[in-house]
Amino acid sequence: MIDVDGIVRIIEERKAKTIGLQFPEGLKRQGPGIAKDVEARTGALVIVSGDPCYGACDIDDSLLDMVDVLFHFGHSRLMDDDRIVFIEYHHEVEVDTAIRNALPLLGQKVGIVTTVQHIHMLKRMEQLLIEAGKTPVIARGDSRITYPGQLLGCNFSATPAGVDTVLYVGSGNFHPMGAQLSTGVPVIAADPFTGEARKVDVEKIMRQRYALMAKAMDAKKWGIIIGTKTGQKRLELARRIKETAGDATLISIREITPDRLLSFKVDAYVSTVCPRVAIDDAGRFGVPVLTPVEFDIVKGLRKWEDLAFDEIKGE
Ligand code: SF4
Numbered sequence: 001m002i003d004v005d006g007i008v009r010i011i012e013e014r015k016a017k018t019i020g021l022q023f024p025e026g027l028k029r030q031g032p033g034i035a036k037d038v039e040a041r042t043g044a045l046v047i048v049s050g051d052p053c054y055g056a057c058d059i060d061d062s063l064l065d066m067v068d069v070l071f072h073f074g075h076s077r078l079m080d081d082d083r084i085v086f087i088e089y090h091h092e093v094e095v096d097t098a099i100r101n102a103l104p105l106l107g108q109k110v111g112i113v114t115t116v117q118h119i120h121m122l123k124r125m126e127q128l129l130i131e132a133g134k135t136p137v138i139a140r141g142d143s144r145i146t147y148p149g150q151l152l153g154c155n156f157s158a159t160p161a162g163v164d165t166v167l168y169v170g171s172g173n174f175h176p177m178g179a180q181l182s183t184g185v186p187v188i189a190a191d192p193f194t195g196e197a198r199k200v201d202v203e204k205i206m207r208q209r210y211a212l213m214a215k216a217m218d219a220k221k222w223g224i225i226i227g228t229k230t231g232q233k234r235l236e237l238a239r240r241i242k243e244t245a246g247d248a249t250l251i252s253i254r255e256i257t258p259d260r261l262l263s264f265k266v267d268a269y270v271s272t273v274c275p276r277v278a279i280d281d282a283g284r285f286g287v288p289v290l291t292p293v294e295f296d297i298v299k300g301l302r303k304w305e306d307l308a309f310d311e312i313k314g315e
Pocket residue numbers: 054055056057058152153154155231232273274275276312
């Protein structure tokens with residue numbers, strides 16, 4: 001449920017005349033209704049971003065330049081800019097069933113991690129583990145992470161060390177696989193939407209990644225992809241990779257598609273943008289698209305057994 005009263009209050013406090021609204025794909029359909037409501041209650045001109053939005057890193061900069069305040073929905077704060085107001089979205093779904101189903105799979109000392117959509121249930125998660133006689137551990141991540149216990153798809157720094165098992169509460173595979181690869185301890189994923197719990201298996205993804213790295217060993221020409229989204233720019237990293245790669249071109253792309261990559265006729269890419277792009281979309285690209293971690297392995301700068309998901313770290 002989006003708090004329109006809170007949005008109206010901020011607009012009035014700031015005496016803002018032009019407002020931007022930016023939604024992730026799952027919330028976009030609420031855009032026209034909220035825009036109409038806000039316009040009627042404040043008299044401000046409201047513009048809704050129609051571009052794709054995948055995370056708090058993905059600010060619509062062009063829209064931001066046109067408005068007094070940009071409300072960015074669905075994600076927690078990632079950067080400090082007074083013109084941007086992050087409005088989180090919390091799923092109103094109970095976690096009890098999924099966690100109870102996870103209990104037989106957990107060790108004694110359990111690290112808890114989740115996404116911002118379930119972060120308001122963190123206390124309840126902790127309480128359920130204590131009631132079951134477990135020792136829950138919640139850690140604080142780096143500066144990219146707003147809440148203790150929160151994961152991003154590009155940052156697993158809030159995954160506790162020194163535990164027997166990690167409990168991930170949420171849906172999807174990417175976050176729990178990243179947590180497992182970053183800690184090396186078993187991760188149990190408990191999905192509040194289905195109530196199911198399972199042990200996370202990273203074997204298949206590891207095999208896929210090793211196959212792509214093996215293919216990239218023969219690459220003569222490299223493309224190094226640089227992101228243009230505010231929270232995904234890693235120019236220094238791209239520069240370092242270019243120096244190691246040999247015959248390499250730095251290429252800036254906002255939205256990566258297979259067609260855009262095919263145009264350049266290179267043998268392999270290294271993506272320094274959102275770490276999920278290289279992993280989630282691997283099957284769509286005609287050539288290997290590696291993460292910086294994988295590139296280092298191919299070039300002998302890191303051991304093959306040290307494969308981990310790429311992360312964009314804060315301070
Ligand atoms: S870089 Fe990717 S995983 Fe990280 S916040 Fe942005 S969209 Fe999410």
